[in-house]
Amino acid sequence: MLRLRLWSVRHARLLEAIYEAFERFLIKLGPLLERIGHERLEKPVAALERISKGLFFDCQMCGECILSSTGMSCPMNCPKTLRNGPCGGVRPGGFCEVKPEMRCVWVEAWEGSRLMRKPEAIRALQKPVDARLKGRSSWLRVIREKTRDNPP
Amino acid sequence: MKFEDEPVPGQPFPIRPGHSSGGRLERILREGVFAVTAELDPPDSADAEDVYRRARIFDGFIDAMNATDGAGANCHMSSVAVCALLRRVGYAPVMQVACRDKNRIAIQGDVLGAAAMGVCNILCLTGDGVQAGDDPGAKPVFDLDSLSLLETIRTMREESRLLTGRKLDSPPRVFLGAATNPFTEPLEFQPIRLAKKIAAGAQFIQTQYCFDLDKFRIFMTRARDLGLLEQVFILAGVGPPASARAARWMRSHIPGVTIPDSIIHRLEGAGDQQAEGRKICIELIQQLREIEGVSGVHIMAYRQEKSIAAIVRDSGVLDGRTPWYPERGRNPGYLGQETD
Numbered sequence A: 001m002l003r004l005r006l007w008s009v010r011h012a013r014l015l016e017a018i019y020e021a022f023e024r025f026l027i028k029l030g031p032l033l034e035r036i037g038h039e040r041l042e043k044p045v046a047a048l049e050r051i052s053k054g055l056f057f058d059c060q061m062c063g064e065c066i067l068s069s070t071g072m073s074c075p076m077n078c079p080k081t082l083r084n085g086p087c088g089g090v091r092p093g094g095f096c097e098v099k100p101e102m103r104c105v106w107v108e109a110w111e112g113s114r115l116m117r118k119p120e121a122i123r124a125l126q127k128p129v130d131a132r133l134k135g136r137s138s139w140l141r142v143i144r145e146k147t148r149d150n151p152p
Numbered sequence B: 001m002k003f004e005d006e007p008v009p010g011q012p013f014p015i016r017p018g019h020s021s022g023g024r025l026e027r028i029l030r031e032g033v034f035a036v037t038a039e040l041d042p043p044d045s046a047d048a049e050d051v052y053r054r055a056r057i058f059d060g061f062i063d064a065m066n067a068t069d070g071a072g073a074n075c076h077m078s079s080v081a082v083c084a085l086l087r088r089v090g091y092a093p094v095m096q097v098a099c100r101d102k103n104r105i106a107i108q109g110d111v112l113g114a115a116a117m118g119v120c121n122i123l124c125l126t127g128d129g130v131q132a133g134d135d136p137g138a139k140p141v142f143d144l145d146s147l148s149l150l151e152t153i154r155t156m157r158e159e160s161r162l163l164t165g166r167k168l169d170s171p172p173r174v175f176l177g178a179a180t181n182p183f184t185e186p187l188e189f190q191p192i193r194l195a196k197k198i199a200a201g202a203q204f205i206q207t208q209y210c211f212d213l214d215k216f217r218i219f220m221t222r223a224r225d226l227g228l229l230e231q232v233f234i235l236a237g238v239g240p241p242a243s244a245r246a247a248r249w250m251r252s253h254i255p256g257v258t259i260p261d262s263i264i265h266r267l268e269g270a271g272d273q274q275a276e277g278r279k280i281c282i283e284l285i286q287q288l289r290e291i292e293g294v295s296g297v298h299i300m301a302y303r304q305e306k307s308i309a310a311i312v313r314d315s316g317v318l319d320g321r322t323p324w325y326p327e328r329g330r331n332p333g334y335l336g337q338e339t340d
């Protein structure tokens, strides 16, 4: 869904707000989800996340979502899966080195980030992704990180 | 150019206070000497002498040489091995590490091994995509990116531990570098990306080919406004285009290379295009030197390495000094014979 993905970047500010509200909502829901048990929820929640974020962001389910630091442009769509900015090979007009027909996800990210309320988030240094989390829900992980005293 | 505490060739210098490495390149840059580095073309060979022959053509004209890591996504002798061979005789190699071919386990192991063999400079790169090379079916790794690679090696050096937290008995004492491309989109993000690289551990920068000096000046002004110029040594990338055709080929085939039409037209109008290309390169070096924050030049002259000595000499950037090179024959580690 490339068209929708580009739309999402154009509307990064709106989505940023929705996302923040959604995160607050998730955290409120935390205790309930905790009672049901995260392991039992993992599959259905991950499926829901895959469908919704797949639609809007072409989400690749890395499990460590950083959309709010990348102008709502999913960095895992970069053929080099770069999470800290563009490579040195961006083509004239902002097209991707590896897939010349696609706009570089980091050109999109930069444009998206400038529409956002927290444009400085793109400057944050991102750690290497944990390959074990691929395919798992990042929503549940956020809840765990923000609500449990001792995150796993 | 020798230092008073010049070690036996192959051994590192004593590390000065405030320095990260026992390397010659860091010393030269920190002394404020205008540095010259060049790219060594690694051989498709298992013969050490092929490495030495390629290194020797730079003798007396450059301060350090980069050993590329599968440049352009083509297989050549590995950068770790090229650097180890070069260190045996005392050269100052810059080991390039690309994230394309190895995961974090392999890369950290290489960093330890390289440092153990005397490598003092490491350049952290993302790496060209496999589509750029002659083996596009290879599996791209990209487990780390250039930023997380910088941070990983800095942590190894400063905190004496691996990414996992596991302690190192002895940390790699290396001077850390990164690349920058001031000429590609998103242009306004590039200075910020440089700031990120410095925050992640970059101490020196080697840039993509600088042919468009107007764009480069804008980039440097932005970097200065962000307060970056005091935090990093910037070596501007240059190279002699062999002909107008070669320049056209480079800009359409080598990822990230930008060459303005004005340069191509100038080459086309020249009788001897190769000589004109060298002249362009010399002029660029001289102009780059005048730009605030440029601490040296990095010369990439693929398949024209032999022209580098004359370019450096004619540009005058060495100010009469002769960069150190191994005294051949007297070095026990040096096994090769004198050729060409």
Ligand code: SF4
Pocket (backbone or CB within 6 Å): A077, A078, A079, A080, A081, A082, A085, A086, A087, A088, A089, A090, A091, A095, A096, A097, A098, A099, A103, A104, A105, A106, A107
């Ligand atoms: S051009 Fe952009 S999208 Fe393509 S590989 Fe480089 S950073 Fe990734």
